[in-house]
Amino acid sequence: MLGRIAIHLSDDDACARRVDAGFLLAKEHGAAVIGVYPTEDYIDRYGNVLPQDIRSHLRKQRQERRETLQAQFEQKARAAGVQADWREPQGVAEESLALHARYCDLLIMSKSRHDDQVARLIPDLPESVIMAAGRPVLMIPNAGPIESIGTRILYCWDQRREAARAFADAAPFLERCKELVVLEVDRDQDMLQVRDIQDGDFSDYCVRRGYPKPRHRITESGDIGVGHVILNAASDAASDLIVMGAYGHSRMRQWVMGGASRTLLSSMTVPVLLTQ
Numbered sequence: 001m002l003g004r005i006a007i008h009l010s011d012d013d014a015c016a017r018r019v020d021a022g023f024l025l026a027k028e029h030g031a032a033v034i035g036v037y038p039t040e041d042y043i044d045r046y047g048n049v050l051p052q053d054i055r056s057h058l059r060k061q062r063q064e065r066r067e068t069l070q071a072q073f074e075q076k077a078r079a080a081g082v083q084a085d086w087r088e089p090q091g092v093a094e095e096s097l098a099l100h101a102r103y104c105d106l107l108i109m110s111k112s113r114h115d116d117q118v119a120r121l122i123p124d125l126p127e128s129v130i131m132a133a134g135r136p137v138l139m140i141p142n143a144g145p146i147e148s149i150g151t152r153i154l155y156c157w158d159q160r161r162e163a164a165r166a167f168a169d170a171a172p173f174l175e176r177c178k179e180l181v182v183l184e185v186d187r188d189q190d191m192l193q194v195r196d197i198q199d200g201d202f203s204d205y206c207v208r209r210g211y212p213k214p215r216h217r218i219t220e221s222g223d224i225g226v227g228h229v230i231l232n233a234a235s236d237a238a239s240d241l242i243v244m245g246a247y248g249h250s251r252m253r254q255w256v257m258g259g260a261s262r263t264l265l266s267s268m269t270v271p272v273l274l275t276q
Contacts, residue, residue: 002029002172006104007098008129009037009073009086011065014110014142019073021140021271022108023080024034025149029172033084035073036100036107037066038093038190094128102131105172110140111265126265130246131276139265139272147240147270152179154239155214156230156260157202159192162245164274171209172245173273180206180214181237185226189216233271246274 007022009015019035026033070086077084089096101107109126114208115180130137140146150173157163167174174180206214215237221229234242264272 001024001093001175002031002105004033004034004104004106005029005031006036006097006100007105007110008107009035009069011062011069012112014112014140015069016072016145017077017142018108018140019147021146023076023082023084023106025106026082026084026175027080031105032084032102033077033085034100035084036097037069037086037088038096039088039090040093040096059156074224087236087263094125094132097125097129098133101129101135101137103188106115106134106138107133107141108138110142111268128162129263130274134276136166136273136275139268141268141270144269146271149173150241152181152237152239153177154181154183154230154237154242155233155240156183156185158184158245159188160238160245162276164245164248166243166245166273167248169275170273173241173243174206174209174211177212177241179237180212181233181239182206182214182216183233184216184218185229225263226260228269230260230264231267231269237262238269240250242268242270242272244272246275246276 002025005022005026007018009019022033025031073084073086087100089100097109107129109129111126125138126137138149153170153173155167155170157167170276203214203216206212217231217233219229224232230242230244233239243265244264245258263276
């Protein structure tokens with residue numbers, strides 16, 4: 001059961017979808033919602049080449065959008081009957097979001113479109129937060145209806161630490177799901193045999209935890225890559241949630257995601273729960 005859900009709030013076009021998804025989950029789980037609106041001044045951070053009068057105009061516009069967004073957030077909270085708090089942390093956005101995520105069970109974000117003005121300023125914000133938060137991040141797609149989250153789960157299992165962590169962090173969803181598909185891509189059968197892992201071990205673990213007995217799907221990535229295999233499997237299973245570990249490494253101040261993670265963030269059609 002989720003007790004506290006954080007939602008990334010900003011001026012980007014995808015914000016309304018994040019808020020709707022957050023309140024949908026909060027109603028289902030009886031959770032409280034924390035709306036996190038970072039107040040880092042992107043205009044100063046990225047717009048020093050602009051004249052002062054233009055920077056002042058942009059700040060006024062941002063303040064007006066912030067007031068409108070807060071009113072909409074509070075109105076949706078009242079309509080959903082959900083306890084919700086608005087927060088405006090100062091400082092670097094990715095650090096503020098990661099910190100607030102650690103006080104919650106889940107942080108909801110999305111990958112904004114490339115033509116979004118805010119996304120152009122901070123295009124790798126979700127990646128940085130996912131790799132730094134230490135909490136699961138639920139990524140919301142930018143298109144398509146979201147009528148349920150976590151009823152039919154596709155879990156990506158590759159025996160690695162990140163995948164195991166993602167499965168543990170997905171417990172609030174797994175406890176309530178009706179269908180569970182476990183996907184293994186490019187399985188290392190020789191390694192599993194040497195380590196004496198039995199075919200039914202993962203299914204037995206799920207059943208012992210009280211989760212649905214999973215349908216197991218083992219496949220190869222072939223020419224299309226792991227990310228596209230995952231997306232195709234989610235479509236075939238009519239999944240409304242993908243759960244997977246996030247892989248990546250740091251490069252200066254940003255995080256670089258692995259290939260499968262990048263593919264899902266850019267092409268996802270259902271929510272994706274990522275944990276590093």
